[in-house]
Amino acid sequence: VYRMSEDRFRVFFCMNRESFNVLVTLIRDDPIFTNNSQNSQASIEIQLASTLYFLGSAGASVIRSAAQLGIGEGTIQLYCDRCISALVHRVPQFVKRPKPGSQDFWQMRKLVEDSSGFPGCVGFLDGMDVILRYGPSYYRESYFNHKKYIQVICDEQWRFTFISSGYPGSISDATVFCKSSFFQSPTLFFWCPDEYVLVDKAYHITR
Helix, strand or coil: CCCCCHHHHHHHHCCCHHHHHHHHHHHCCCHHHCCCCCCCCCCHHHHHHHHHHHHHCCCCCHHHHHHHHCCCHHHHHHHHHHHHHHHHHCHHHHCCCCCCCCHHHHHHHHHHHHHHCCCCEEEEEEEEEEECCCCCCCCHHHHCCCEEEEEEEECCCCCEEEEEEEEECCCCHHHHHHHCHHHHCHHHCCCCCCCEEECCCCCCCCC
8 A cells, every 4th residue: 555656546546645645644542443452553544444455446356355355354354344434424524514604604605506597495305216236135125226316405516415325226216315313303404484495396396
């Protein structure tokens, strides 16, 4: 990892070294990387690099990734669990709307309105499939297209401000929307009475 050229680093880990270092700094202080025993963990750099290699290698199995990286199969699964957990802990830090009434809030509203041409528009909602190599062990038949569903709202710069995930690809956009916290508790997302998000025809108009 430390001696790789920049080009080779990008091929193996699907990002440049600068972005990798940002991720390392972001998760370094997560308690999941601290053991209660005398056995120290591998460096966060090694754990994160192993995770990125496994997740970024199309069709790579745990066995193949472990063999390529020279570590045990259980070890790479443990590294992935730790790194993904640490990253998930930081989702609220980035997937959010600006604080109501702040300068960033009004700037975001203006930029979204200008880019969409719709006054009061604060985002764009749609769903997408996340392709899975293997079906999950639970409710496997529901994932007949071997995909998992994610629904997001983004701003004018394609930054996520809301995420709903976990539903199988067999469920419609409208159903996932109705089950989301965004639909069930809209006041958590909308802070002004004139706000709304733009969607396609798969969704029902709501107030």
